[in-house]
Each structure stands twice: as C-alpha cells, then as structure tokens.
Amino acid sequence: MDYASSERAGAPPSEIISAKIVIAGGFGVGKTTMVGAVSEIEPLTTEAVMTSAGAGIDDASKVPEKGTTTVAMDFGRITMAEDLILYLFGTPGQTRFWFMWDELIRGAVGAAVLVDTRRLTDAFAPLDYFENRHLPYLVAVNCFDEAPRYEPEEVREALAIPARVPLIMCDARHRESVKAVLIGVVEHAMATLVAEHEQGVGVG
Amino acid sequence: MTEPHDPRGNLVRPYAVTRGRTEPIRDIPIEAVLVATPAAVQEARFAGHDKYRIAVLCEPKAQSLAELAALTRLPLGVARVLVADMVADSLLTLHSAAPRKGFTERMDLLGRVLSGLRKL
Ligand SMILES: Nc1nc2c(ncn2[C@@H]2O[C@H](COP(=O)(O)OP(=O)(O)OP(=O)(O)O)[C@@H](O)[C@H]2O)c(=O)[nH]1
Ligand SMILES: [Mg+2]
Numbered sequence: 524m525d526y527a528s529s530e531r532a533g534a535p536p537s538e539i540i541s542a543k544i545v546i547a548g549g550f551g552v553g554k555t556t557m558v559g560a561v562s563e564i565e566p567l568t569t570e571a572v573m574t575s576a577g578a579g580i581d582d583a584s585k586v587p588e589k590g591t592t593t594v595a596m597d598f599g600r601i602t603m604a605e606d607l608i609l610y611l612f613g614t615p616g617q618t619r620f621w622f623m624w625d626e627l628i629r630g631a632v633g634a635a636v637l638v639d640t641r642r643l644t645d646a647f648a649p650l651d652y653f654e655n656r657h658l659p660y661l662v663a664v665n666c667f668d669e670a671p672r673y674e675p676e677e678v679r680e681a682l683a684i685p686a687r688v689p690l691i692m693c694d695a696r697h698r699e700s701v702k703a704v705l706i707g708v709v710e711h712a713m714a715t716l717v718a719e720h721e722q723g724v725g726v727g
Numbered sequence: 728m729t730e731p732h733d734p735r736g737n738l739v740r741p742y743a744v745t746r747g748r749t750e751p752i753r754d755i756p757i758e759a760v761l762v763a764t765p766a767a768v769q770e771a772r773f774a775g776h777d778k779y780r781i782a783v784l785c786e787p788k789a790q791s792l793a794e795l796a797a798l799t800r801l802p803l804g805v806a807r808v809l810v811a812d813m814v815a816d817s818l819l820t821l822h823s824a825a826p827r828k829g830f831t832e833r834m835d836l837l838g839r840v841l842s843g844l845r846k847l
Binding site: 538542543561572601602607626627629630632705709713 | 827836
C-alpha cells in the first residue's frame, strides 16, 4: 500500500480520522504476533509511566520516586486511505496493568480477546473485563501448533462465553487469519450498533 | 558536558521535558494523529529538542500520539503534554479520533474500516 506519494503531492486531507481495534488477552497469547501480522510498520512500543496504585497514568508528579512502574503497549498501523488510519493496540499482558486497558479501549471500534487453549483459564480475567465494559468484542482462539485441538463450541462452553459473543479460531501468525479476526470485530461492532439503535439505547 | 546516565531512567524525564507540568492541555487520544504545519520544523528548532523531533516526525506523514511517543522514546504522558503544547502553538494540527456519537457517523466509519480491511 502506498499513500506516501499522495502525502507529499497537493494539500493534505483536511481531516484524517483514526480508528483503533484492541487486541486483548493474557500473557504470551500472541497479541504482538497478531498486530505484526497485518501492520504496515514493525509493531512499535509505547511506554506509560504510572503509579503502582493505578491512580493515574503518567502522573509521576504525585509519586516521584517510589511506586511508579512502566507499562509497555505495542501497536501497529494500517493506512487505509489518505484520510483514514486504523491502529491496532495490544494490551499489556500482565493482569496488574488492567487499569491501563481502560485508556486503551476508550473510543475503540471493538476488541478481540485472544485465547491460548494451552492455558484456557488465563482467559477468564480478560473475558470478565470485557463482559463489564460497553465495547463490542469477540473471542479469537489462537491455535498454537502444539496445543490441544478443541472444537469452537468446546471452548465456548469451557469459558462460558455468551452466545452473543462471536468466537473465531485463528492463527495469529497469518495475515489472512488475522484479517478475518479484524473483519469479525468490525462486523460485530456494526451489528451491535444497529441492534442498540433499533432498541433506542446508546443513541448518540 | 554530557548528561550522566540517570539510573531512574524515564521516571525523571517528565520533569525535565515538561518543566514539572504533567497536566496535558487537552486530553489527546493515543490514536489521534498529528500533522506538522508548514513552518513547524523551522519554528520547532527553538522549541527544544523533543518538540523538534516531534515536528520532524510529523512533517512527511501523519503520526499518532502513540507513534510519536514510541519513536521519540518518551513516556506517553510526556509526549501528550509536548504535543498538546505544540497544537496550542500551531506547530501541529490535531486530527480526530473515530466519532463516538451519532449512529450514522459511527456506521459510516465502521463501513469504511470494514472495506479497508477487506482490501488488505
Ligand atoms: N505456534 C504458534 N506460535 C505463536 C502463535 N502466536 C504467537 N506465537 C508465539 O508465541 C510467543 C508469544 O507471542 P507474542 O505475540 O509475543 O505474545 P504476546 O501476547 O504479545 O505476549 P506478551 O506481550 O508478553 O503478553 C511468541 O514466541 C510467538 O512467536 C501462533 O498462532 N502459533
Ligand atoms: Mg506482546
């Protein structure tokens, strides 16, 4: 994809809209791999300094010396048009950084919760998190080579995933597979928005 | 004189770069993109090293706040303060994150993202 030439030539677009999709999940489930599979740039890492109490992101002024910690998030970019950029943000894996997730999901189109079938129970906490947020999400089961094979319905039952939440099997290393996950997220977000609109809730 | 390496690393930098101010002028979303205004690189030469680097990065290509933080290796909150300053000083133009209100606006955006993904 090459928008570089149009960037220089002529006037820049008056408004560039950026959207984001969040790739969530526990430690080592393949979030960075998934971002890297479709990103046009090598996944970048940004760090946020925060208090260990989670009181405020980057608010180092309140705790100058002790109790601060650095959380890394990686992300990728897909330039879709001169005036539209999609960012993919991977959540920090460790559960103690979940307060960071609130900033990440704010304004997001939707999220995919990645699950590793070798450590299914690691998925409970991320799934709980999204069950309690107003953001469309789906579950993407990352099929590691050496992992036990489950039917999608077995995973759904084991993790008590509600029927309204889509579940997709994927391989985080493969572009086409990751594309399918992201398309699933957006389609689910559209369906959710339409349903809410028809019910007259969430109308902005 | 070169600066001695500070073992506390990034933790002390917020003071150095933002002169103790940690409240961003605007609450800029991490995915919102910024573009340098025509004179930005020239003018940012006098705005300090980090602002200059930000101006240079935003000159050829729109960059999100997250990208600017990552590429300059500044903590996100510090980058946010600097970027907000630069927007206030007309060095950068802030573009909008996805609409969060309005059924039609949101559906339009989702539709565009969907077709963008299908074309990948
Ligand atoms: N076989 C296989 N390996 C994978 C897959 N996805 C990721 N991996 C490998 O699993 C390891 C962890 O993947 P990462 O993408 O770093 O996982 P992460 O979720 O970003 O990890 P943290 O950020 O540390 O929480 C890496 O060595 C990947 O190469 C997959 O679909 N199949
Ligand atoms: Mg990672």
